[in-house]
Amino acid sequence: MSIKTQVKPRQALQSIKPYTPGKPIWEVQRELGLTKVVKLASNENPLGASPKGIQAVQQFMAEIHRYPDADAKDVNAAIAAKLNLQSGQIIVTNGGDELISLISEAFLEPEDEIIVPSPSFTEYEFGARLMNAGVIAVPLNQDYGYNIELMLSAVTERTKILYICTPNNPTGTYLPKRDMEKLLAALPPRVLVVIDAAYSHFATADDYTDGLDYVREGYPVVVLQTFSKIYGLAGLRIGYGAAPEAIIGHILKVKEPFNVNALAQAAAAAAITDDLHVQASQQLNSDGREQLYAAFAALGLPFIKSMSNFVLVELGPESKRYYELLLTKGVVVRHGGLWGLPQHVRITVGTKEDNEFLITALQASMLEISKK
Template identity: 55%
Template sequence: MNDTFNIRVRDTLQKMTPYSPGKPIWELQNELGLSNIIKLASNENPLGPSPKALEAVASSLSDIHRYPDASTTRLRQALATGLEMIPEQFIISNGGDELITLVAETFLEPGDEVIVCSPSFSEYEFGAHLMGATIVPVALDESFRFDIDAIVGAVTARTRLICLCSPNNPTGTYLSKDVLHHLLDVLPKHVVILLDAAYSQFATASDYTNGLEFVRAGYPVIVLQTFSKIYGLAGLRVGYGVASETIIQQMIKVKEPFNVNALAQVAATAALHDAEHVRLTLEANTKGKLQLYQAFQEMGLSFVESMGNFVLVEIGAEAKHIYEALMTRGIIVRFGGIWNLPCHLRISVGYREENSTFIQAMADILTHDN
């Protein structure tokens, strides 16, 4: 490209950085020449995809010369039936990430304010910056719990959107039903809440809510869900939003016509009916978290009890060194520096053997360093 060109990009791009995903398995294999890599970095389902989804994809391959259903009719109907709602309350997206962008494109103008809790998923900030909105960060408390008073105190006349992730990534903490209900009741009527419930199926707390009851009650809530986690379809990129019919009608206006591919649609629809895969995933996640908790306790490491399929553990000043040392052994975890948590690692729950290998490696590294 000729450097003498004076091409101007949007000013808001100066505030944006590309999303930094966990290192892919193939990249580490190439770097280290290792064949066996354990990836515990991206909160993926260690059991793999739903078998029913695989069958549906295999039987649909001969039709991929056709455009997908732009209205995602069958998937929306299946969701509506399962959740006792109507199809018009659903919008299907190319993963949860696209839904966040669609929400931003629907509701935000330059100069609007978006409240984002910190630390949390970075894509909320991406969507806000994309539309020229202003990020208003609100820190979680010292225990990584949501500070509702601080959230309410940050609301102004320019606030349009509040992004809440529950269970929260990367901390695993959550908003209780009563606290969310209180927040919805005290917020001004011009504020919309995006409740990211991507990890809701893993939550076991009796007072947890996935937010759907508040959608049904008519509150201005958009619930984000994904097929990437519990159903193991991260590679197909399919998520969805649930909200009032009025909100969904507006969001459809900014959605691309064929945003969710045909294989993703049939896989997701089939996965909804795979109760056995869900049961096995939850069972493995419960056992895996306990396995990690016990190991961290024995190592003398502090961690956050998680309602997700990951655990945030405090390592100390050596966290980045340990992250890199694990990588040399073919174990990929997530370094907390990306959330301004330089003393922490986030560990996705793997299957038992993966967890054991990680635990042994951690113990070896800590012992060697000490």
């Protein structure tokens, strides 16, 4: 005899869509029987993890029977020293995703609203929906740049948080410093600005800002950073936020005591000092972007020049078919349907060899589709 549950979830869950991650390599190998798979879907560092971070993990392994430091003091101190901030201006979290959830829990009431760019990272909306707050999506320009006037016009008495992802995921575009300053000057001081700078290390534009200067100047901003991208620690899940101490104090009230595991803390404290790995990753990414730009241009595929470690490419009405064909050839990319971009795919910049493998698979896919 089966028993049917009558437990009802919160009403807010009706408006929440679960996050869909990129397919892992092992899953594609298992499903399609492939021996070689190149994953260019999740914006991971193709150079791998920081060697200093790996060494720190290896040295700490014998201590994993102990609970981690609830306050992540060593990581906090390392971040503060690197960024010329005070320890009270830093909060260490289980990846950037947890920081977004904590910000939502700390500041949003059901009657509040957040403003998000569109398309952009979907977790901003997730955090707001979880708290029964409203979401106002402001479209990017046709060139996928930010429209500051449009964002400001969306501000109402209910606006509590405004998100800026720069460089933006999935477009790779960014908010120039002059526009950031215009935005911060025009916003009411009661509005918290979250500057998601997870991809900041890959930005090369002279007028780019990662937002940290505004933390130092006391603006009501939270800068989100992660160790998943440039430092290559995606599998350990650790990130951090930088903000004025009063804002950090509010967020700390909703943080769980052991939110970041001990190995992640050890790795991050070491990795943030690994300048050689950062520089090598940046060079690999810059070279890889140019390699992909040249290939896409030669194939006649429109793309957005990126300040990040991925490129948004337009493949047209057959975009989903391209995505599926690339999978069968051992290349995992990200289809744009998740962001309301059904004619696009987002492609992570890989090693030179990874990129060549993608380009060959893309050429073969184009040939197959043209014969249809």
